[in-house]
Amino acid sequence: RAKSEGRNGYCFFTPQMQAQSRRALQLTNALRRALERQQFTLHYQPQLDLASGRVCGAEALLRWTHPELGAVSPAEFIPVAEDSGQIIAIGEWVLRTALAQLAAWRAQGMPELTMAVNMSAAQFRHPALPEVIERLLAQHGLPANRLELELTENVAVNDTRSAAQIMARMHDKGVRLAVDDFGTGYSSLSQLKRFQIYRLKIDQSFVRDLDHDGNDRAIVAAIIRMAQALGMRTTAEGVETAGQLVYLLEQGCEEAQGYHFARPMPAQEFESFVRSQTAQ
Ligand code: C2E
Ligand code: MG
Ligand code: MG
Ligand code: MG
Secondary structure: OOOOEOOOOOEOOOHHHHHHHHHHHHHHHHHHHHOOOOOEEEEEEEEEEOOOOEEEEEEEEEEEEEOOOEEEOHHHHHHHHHHHOOHHHHHHHHHHHHHHHHHHHHHOOOOOOEEEEEOOHHHHHOOOHHHHHHHHHHHHOOOHHHEEEEEEHHHHHHOOHHHHHHHHHHHHHOOEEEEEEEOOOOOOHHHHHHOOOOEEEEOHHHHOOOOOOHHHHHHHHHHHHHHHHOOOEEEEOOOOOHHHHHHHHHHOOOEEOOOOOOOOEOHHHHHHHHHHHHHO
């Protein structure tokens, strides 16, 4: 982002910064039409309970395909949608779609799944969020504890009072709160305890090199022990190898997701994946 301001308040743009802001503007404009033109879809990544080896949940991950720009990664367009305020409407679409899907799966007799939905800071702080969630849960007759909201550490602990109030209200309702990408932010233990977090998701950067990096092994073991001591569950993100899985099991990690098990996939494929697992 072009933030560097000159000493006298002038802005200096390098060609690279110019290209970046051109792209951001292009994406902002394209995003304006994306909802009405139905360019968004959700993919679902299975979350596995390590004790049973069963799928226990799905994480909804947003996908955007634009006719000219092609598939744009959420890592690129989510920050743009946050800056332009569009994330509020997009985030509501994600919640609506993911909860409708969860209700459909339950109606099809799928096992007790949870649905994990990623939240941006602005979306989580938005005063209308609790009503939106309560209305959607009621509309589909879903138990609140089947919904898990994934917040980043900085939203969870370093944010405004409104975020704290919304977290308390969600928790009282029974909705679960998970801290995403745990270990990459600035939260302290006392803050975590205050917020009644259900789950820590261990960031994939600590999982990636577990097979050969002693420091990462120590960090992951410490996170799991800390979570256990505070009464929280842990999910490892980005599990790609059997070696990583073995270590996580040894350390008492409860759940995992990653390419070792399955990639994020369209709803129908997710259903076949769960069915094939259940048949085994
Ligand atoms: P995240 O919530 O931490 O999601 C995990 C990301 O890691 C996903 O990338 C997923 O596809 C990827 N992943 C899963 N397993 C593996 C693995 O084994 N190895 C590797 N290398 N990667 C793996 P994705 O789908 O590109 O999403 C990126 C980020 O975009 C998400 O990170 C999340 O922060 C954000 N995001 C996605 N969907 C939404 C949404 O609906 N709302 C908001 N606010 N943010 C979203
Ligand atoms: Mg997530
Ligand atoms: Mg993550
Ligand atoms: Mg992330």
